[in-house]
Amino acid sequence: MKRTEIRSLLERTDYGTAVNVKGWVRTKRSSKNVAFIALNDGSTIKNVQIVVEMNEENDKLLERIHTGAALSIDGVLTESMGSGQSVEVQSKSIEILGEANPDEYPLQPKKHSLEFLREKAHLRFRTNTFSAIARIRHAMIFAVHNFFNDRNFYNIHTPIITGSDAEGAGEMFQVTTMNLENLPKKEDGSIDFEKDFFGKAANLTVSGQLEGELAALAMSNIYTFGPTFRAENSNTSRHLAEFWMIEPEMAFYDLNDNMDLAEDLLKYVIQYALDHCREDLEFLSKRQQDEEKTKKEDERSMELIKKLNFVLAEPFVRLTYTEAIDVLMNSKLNKKKKFQYIIEGWGADLQSEHERYLVEKHFKRPVILTDYPASIKAFYMKQNEDGKTVRAMDILFPQIGEIVGGSQREESYNKLLIKIKELDIPMESMWWYLETRKFGSVPHSGFGLGFERLILFLTGMSNIRDVIPFPRTPLNLEF
Ligand code: 4AD
Numbered sequence: 001m002k003r004t005e006i007r008s009l010l011e012r013t014d015y016g017t018a019v020n021v022k023g024w025v026r027t028k029r030s031s032k033n034v035a036f037i038a039l040n041d042g043s044t045i046k047n048v049q050i051v052v053e054m055n056e057e058n059d060k061l062l063e064r065i066h067t068g069a070a071l072s073i074d075g076v077l078t079e080s081m082g083s084g085q086s087v088e089v090q091s092k093s094i095e096i097l098g099e100a101n102p103d104e105y106p107l108q109p110k111k112h113s114l115e116f117l118r119e120k121a122h123l124r125f126r127t128n129t130f131s132a133i134a135r136i137r138h139a140m141i142f143a144v145h146n147f148f149n150d151r152n153f154y155n156i157h158t159p160i161i162t163g164s165d166a167e168g169a170g171e172m173f174q175v176t177t178m179n180l181e182n183l184p185k186k187e188d189g190s191i192d193f194e195k196d197f198f199g200k201a202a203n204l205t206v207s208g209q210l211e212g213e214l215a216a217l218a219m220s221n222i223y224t225f226g227p228t229f230r231a232e233n234s235n236t237s238r239h240l241a242e243f244w245m246i247e248p249e250m251a252f253y254d255l256n257d258n259m260d261l262a263e264d265l266l267k268y269v270i271q272y273a274l275d276h277c278r279e280d281l282e283f284l285s286k287r288q289q290d291e292e293k294t295k296k297e298d299e300r301s302m303e304l305i306k307k308l309n310f311v312l313a314e315p316f317v318r319l320t321y322t323e324a325i326d327v328l329m330n331s332k333l334n335k336k337k338k339f340q341y342i343i344e345g346w347g348a349d350l351q352s353e354h355e356r357y358l359v360e361k362h363f364k365r366p367v368i369l370t371d372y373p374a375s376i377k378a379f380y381m382k383q384n385e386d387g388k389t390v391r392a393m394d395i396l397f398p399q400i401g402e403i404v405g406g407s408q409r410e411e412s413y414n415k416l417l418i419k420i421k422e423l424d425i426p427m428e429s430m431w432w433y434l435e436t437r438k439f440g441s442v443p444h445s446g447f448g449l450g451f452e453r454l455i456l457f458l459t460g461m462s463n464i465r466d467v468i469p470f471p472r473t474p475l476n477l478e479f
């Protein structure tokens with residue numbers, strides 16, 4: 001018999017029809033005459049209840065069926081009286097596809113800590129929390145492509161291995177085929193990268209932007225959506241060494257157009273989640289509320305779905321970095337030295353505690369900060385007339401801090417060249433980027449949205465390690 005996925009099975013009303021379901025046992029409970037098995041196949045957060053009559057043959061089978069076992073069940077679709085669902089399956093025949101020894105299977109039908117589940121990342125898809133997150137991740141990938149496709153943006157694959165180390169966005173992972181125990185050396189004792197695979201030093205990319213710009217300066221509107229790598233040793237709940245980034249790049253866009261697009265994208269994908277991931281969001285909302293019961297009332301976060309609607313409701317606040325510094329300097333937290341990093345004045349790099357203060361305490365809305373000091377931003381950002389600031393924009397979200405970073409790009413060949421020299425960026429790795437400013441240069445802009453930070457926000461999870469299936473962080477490469 002052809003298998004029916006539980007997601008579609010639960011929507012059927014053709015009671016009396018013979019069906020086959022396959023999946024993994026979540027729970028089993030037996031009474032005198034019947035046993036109930038909750039089966040899940042990941043197609044939905046919901047389980048289907050399998051009703052098994054107790055008889056000699058089934059009794060023997062049931063002894064071998066425990067949480068985690070994989071079953072194939074032929075049965076009859078039946079209207080359900082009590083399981084909280086409209087249908088259940090009256091089992092006719094059970095095949096055990098794979099047993100799970102209860103003495104060894106780590107996932108028992110009880111609440112496990114997220115830390116414990118991180119150590120069981122090979123099995124954590126089998127929990128409601130992690131399958132819900134995986135389905136939401138999928139929906140968001142789809143939503144992102146929809147958003148851009150609907151607006152005539154072209155998706156460009158930018159390289160993962162790069163020969164340029166110019167962006168300065170973070171420490172890079174080196175890529176080599178050389179024998180690390182016997183590195184070819186030049187006469188001066190330095191490593192001879194000419195002998196390496198590419199004939200030069202290579203790294204994993206920190207961003208697809210620079211190549212994205214090349215495409216935008218021919219195709220107008222493009223976006224990349226790829227993995228990026230940063231070897232910073234930052235063990236925080238918001239940093240990964242391998243994460244996914246969405247990076248649109250648009251010719252003829254100024255910073256305002258750029259901010260409008262980023263705000264539209266964020267609102268579009270949040271609305272998409274509300275429209276397409278309702279059950280998973282409701283589950284995660286309940287989970288978060290349970291988790292926060294121990295917190296004081298005023299420290300609890302807003303209910304998840306309410307929070308998502310809240311972000312959709314109003315325009316994001318837009319202000320300059322300089323204005324934000326004023327707000328922060330005048331804040332009680334700064335005056336009473338309650339921030340971990342006290343803001344001493346203009347020029348300070350904002351930490352996530354400052355970003356969250358602006359969003360959660362002061363403006364109580366997502367915030368877009370613009371026109372940061374040039375000294376704390378990347379070389380490619382368009383320089384303002386004041387000679388001090390650049391046309392940067394960061395979008396700050398509640399609980400997350402920075403979710404988007406972007407800018408208008410410097411289109412002037414001379415200004416860019418001076419900057420590159422100032423910062424000692426090796427020209428030989430950047431000539432191609434500069435040439436786009438020599439031939440048909442135009443104003444253009446772009447930004448990067450951290451995909452996992454977006455999923456963090458959407459799921460209400462508090463650690464970024466829980467919103468990517470196999471997180472890469474310092475000293476963590478098990479799965
Ligand atoms: O602000 P970032 O470093 O900007 C860039 O890489 C630009 N090239 C983007 C562009 O203009 N095309 O990173 C962009 C976003 C951040 O706002 C954050 O959401 C996310 O990427 N991000 C990280 N997410 C997880 N782990 C990390 N280590 C991250 N670093 C940045």
Ligand code: MG
Pocket residue numbers: 394402404405
């Ligand atoms: Mg940034």
